[in-house]
Amino acid sequence: MKGRSPERVRNELVVSIVDALQGSATVNQASSREIWREMLSDELSSPVEPFSGDRLRPWLLQIVKACTGVGDGPACLVRSLEYVEQQSATVSALWPLVDEWEAVDFFGNADLRPLRPVLLSLRSADLATMARRASRSRVQELPPWCQTGWQVFLRLSGENSPNGELPPSMAFLALCADRLVSDSRADAAEVLRRFTRNQAHTLGLDGVLADWQHSEFPQPAPSLVPAYLMLxxxxxxxxxxxxxxxxxxxxDPEGWHPVRGETVHLHRDELSGAVEKLIEDVEERWADLRQPVILEFILPWELLNEPVEWWSKESDSPSPTPLALDYPVVVRSLERLQRASWHRPWHHKWRQLRERPADSHPHWSRPGQDDTYFFHLERELKEDRYAVCLVLSEPPGGDSGTGRREVLAGLRAGVPAMVWHRNDCSDPSFQDAIGEILQDRGLGSLAERVGKWRKEALALGPDAWDQHVGRHLAILLDDPERKPGPSGPV
Structure with a gap:
């Protein structure tokens, strides 16, 4: 049976995009529609005719047709709407249509509709795993709108692959066919295999497809590059x-490509519970991840001394688990991240710590009675390029006390690492522990050494760990090369 013509395939996609846009509150309200139109013009780098007050649908058809004539036009259209609406229902409905437009383009205007009912029936929790395997781990995560095999297939169709390698979307279809056969759905599997064979022949990849189907996909060795959850x-x-x-x-073990999650607005009392739920969700997403996971808490002054590594997982159980039991945990400074004028010395000190750890050393803060001490502390840290770790004399409280002023001097000087006792930095056990942690000149494994002391505290159990210094050790370790994207509020 002959499929739809390429012209009909494209026109029906244009109509689907217009249908979705007509449900947008932005598009239906004059002032917000004008903001969207201006942003779309900026994205396309070409003017978009304003709405003249006639019927809305023909105007939208005209805009969508114009966007589809530009290489990245459909994505520009949705991105510009996303700037106004953020993650609205309309935006969520539009992104799969953009993926479908790119998939049709990739497969030479082929009619993909016969695949749709088969792939829509696949809602396995393994879709992300299958996508990683099909892309040879180049696709680490799927966007939230990828809930079915159909949406994953469309998303992977926009992924590039080296010459002579089976494209991820076709590899994904082969995996889906195998899954359907194992579920006793051979007829559905044949629909996918017939399409894959035809496309492989068109692209001259018959042999590559055969190799894929008749060889066991090699499992990559566990990556030594950690995964990070930044909060x-x-x-x-x-x-x-x-x-x-x-x-x-x-x-992504191949590069720094952080994926942003949702921003939520919470009272301070709700923070630990929200983090617990968030970590549970991420663990489900990363269920098959073979890398170690590190937690990084980016904290403002108000929370810098909060013992976040002792917040709990599974707090509703009789035996909650401290985060420090399952993860290395470090804190970072929100103020430094947001103050670009502090970043140049930060980069200098970090390169010193990373490239020449054996030549790096800590600086112990020992304030006297003179209030000019903090000026001289900052001066000494700036003049000593090898001073990459600051040991505080007091914990940094929320006020303008000694600990906070020491941290401020360290941030201005670019010091990437700071350690302190969360209650009492004059505690002899803290002094002994820090002396052992910092006794080697190489400071490259500072986080691991702090983690060792936390493990010793954990080994004592909940009834006794408060008596161990490892329960109170805090470490700020700030890598300027690992930055998140922009935050939610302005």
């Missing part, structure tokens, strides 16, 4: 004790 707390400057919690997931 950022930004104070609400209007409402006291309220924060914006943003997060980013980074699991």
């Amino acid at each position: 950022q707390f930004e104070p609400d400057r209007v409402e006291a004790d309220r924060f914006y919690l943003s997060h980013w997931r980074q699991s």
Whole structure:
């Protein structure tokens, strides 16, 4: 049976995009529609005719047709709407249509509709795993609108592959066919295989497809590059004790490509519970991840001394698990991340720590009675390029006390690492522990050494770990090369 013509395939996609746009509150309201139109013009780098007040649908058809005539036009259209609406239902409905437009283009205007009912029936929790396998781990995460095999297939159709390698979308179809056969759905599997064979023949990849289907896909060795979950707390400057919690997931071993999650607005008392739920969700997403996972808390002044590594997982159980039991945990400074004028010395000190750790050394803060001490502390840290770790004399409270002023001097000087006792930095056990942690000149494994002391505290159990210094050790370790994207609030 002959499929739809390429012209009909394209026209029906244009109509589907227009149908979705007509449900947008932005498009149906004059002032917000004009903002969207201006942003779309900027994205396309060409003018978009304003709405003249006639019927809305013909105007939208005209805009969508114009966008489809530009290489990245459909994506520009949705991105510009996303700037106005963020993650609205309309935006979520449009992104799969953009993926479908790119898939049709990739497959030479082929009619993909016969694949749709088969792939829509695939809603396995393994879709992300199958996508990683089909892309040879180049696709680490799927966007939230990829809930079915159909949506994953469309998304992978936009992924490039080296010459002579089976494209990820076709590899994914082969995996789906295998899954359907194992589910006793051979007829559905044949629909996918027939399409894959035809496309492989068209692209001259018959042999590559055969190799894929008749060989066991090699499991990559576990990556030594950690995955990161970055949790950022930004104070609400209007409402006291309220924060914006943003997060980013980074699991790509080939490069730094953090994926931003949702930003939520919470009271301080709700933060630990929100982090617990967030970590549970990320663990489900990363269920098959073979890398170690590191938690990084990007904290403002108000929370810098919060013992975040002792927040709990599974707090509703009789035996909650401290985060420090399952993850290395470090804190970072929100103020430094947001203050670009502090970044140049930060980069200098970090390169010193990373490239010449054996030549790096800590600086112990020992304030006297003279209030000019903090000026001289900053001066000494700036003049000593090998000083990459600051040991505080007091914990940094929320006020303008000694600990906070020491941290400020360290941030201005670009010091990437700071350690302190969360209650009492004059505690002899803390002094002994820090002496052992810092006794080797190489500071490259500072986080691991702090982690060792935390493990010793954990080994004592909940009834006794408060008596161990490892329960109170805090480490700020700030890598300027690992930055999240922009946060939610402005």
